[in-house]
Amino acid sequence: MANTTTPSGVQVQPVSGFIGAEIGGVDLSTPLPDAQVADLRAALLKWKVIFFRGQHIDHAAQVAFTARFGEVTYAHPHEDEPIPDFPQLLPIDRSRYEKRNGLRRASYENRWHTDVTAAINPPAGSILRAVNVPSFGGDTTWTNLVAAYEGLPAPLRALADGLKAEHRFGARARYPADSALAKRLAANPLVSIHxxxxxxxxxxERALFVNPGFTSHLLDVSPSQSDQLLDLFFEQVTKPAYTTRFRWHNGDIAFWDNRATAHLAPQDLDHLDVARVLYRTTITGDVPVGPDGFRSQSVEGAFFGVAEPEALKQYKAQKPARETALV
Known part of the structure; x- marks a missing residue:
């Protein structure tokens, strides 16, 4: 658990017992040597989320850094207003969210979640860069899904090993049917079985791959049994022992393994009139596989990668007509 410095100069300082480490000795504004990239990947795989302080980089540098670890996706399956010249960047901007969706809250998903698990291939990793964050509040929390699985009693691990679950956007949320968000969800449905x-x-490693944000129900059990088992699993993945909480400052960056973590957006800002702007990039993921060899199946929607799904392209193309209709 002691702090370590690799031969490439990467400093790794664990921040909690099960998850999280702060990284020093790297400058993300310049291209990293291959040895440092390898050491950062090793730290990520071990600690599940790694943090970089005071890295005041721009959009291009964030995209370039992300690309050292895999193929960079477009911003989000339901993002229809990309940043000019940077379609890979998703703005996490509370004022933008409230303006577009008519919902007063600080983030796109305010429950525990793993990014985009409604897709058949959820992102392998996500990188979030703070640009304008409040001087107090606004922390993000991550949990280690491997530790959560390993913390289950053996009979429950054996039961979980053979279960499948449906994941979809809006699984446990209800948005007004005429809201912009509901319309985007309807135009580009994403539903998968994982x-x-x-x-x-x-x-x-085996990870408990369910989350309150996107997991709707378990397959092959009754609705009552599904609810009870998911409540048990959700309680397990959100136990404080498996978590770490990060206090943001401008210029900070978090990089998490989306295959082995879930995270919780700030819970203390919705009542405050403060700005909070961050930018997220994501890395194309593979199709999850269970201990029994079951590979995730798509119910609706396309792979989440570099190319946008056709439904999203059509939705963007229709944007002027939609806006005219709303006047």
Whole structure:
């Protein structure tokens, strides 16, 4: 658990017992040597989320850094207003969210969630860069889904190993039917069936791959049994012991393994009139596989990668007509 410095100069300082480490000795404004990239990947796989302080980089540098770890996706399956010249960047901007969706809250998903698990291939990783964050409040919390799985009693691990679950956007939320967000969800539905336990493609670790944000129900059990089992699993993945909480400052960056973590957006800002602007990039992921060899299946929607799905392209193309109709 002691702080370490790798031969490439990467400093790794763990911040909690199960998850999270702060990284020093790197400058993300310049291209990183291959050895440092390898050491950062190793730290990410071990600690699940790694943090960089005071890295005041621009959009291009964030995209370039993300690309060292895999193929960079477009911003989001339901993002229809990309940043000019940077379609890979998703703005996490509370004022923008409130303006576009008519909902007063600080983030797109305010429950525990793993990014875009409604897709058949959820992102492998996500990188979030703080540009304008409040001087107090606005912390993000992550949890280690591998530790959560390993913390279950053996009989429950065996049960979870063979279960499957449906994931979809809006699984446990209800948006007004005429809201912009509801219309985007309807125009580009994403629904997938994933194993409840995912085998990590790089480490071989097993992770409890369910989350309150996107997991709607378990398959092959009754609705009552599904609710009770999911409540048990959700309680397990959100136990404080498996979490770490990050206090943001401008210029800070968080990089998390989306295959082995869930995270919780700030819960203390909705009543405050403060700005909060961050930018997220994501790395194309693979199709999850369970301990029994079950591979995730798509119910609706396309792969989440570099190319936008046709439904999203059509929705963007229709934007002027939609706006005219709303006048």
């Amino acid at each position: 194993p409840v336990v995912r085998v990590h493609p790089e480490t071989g």
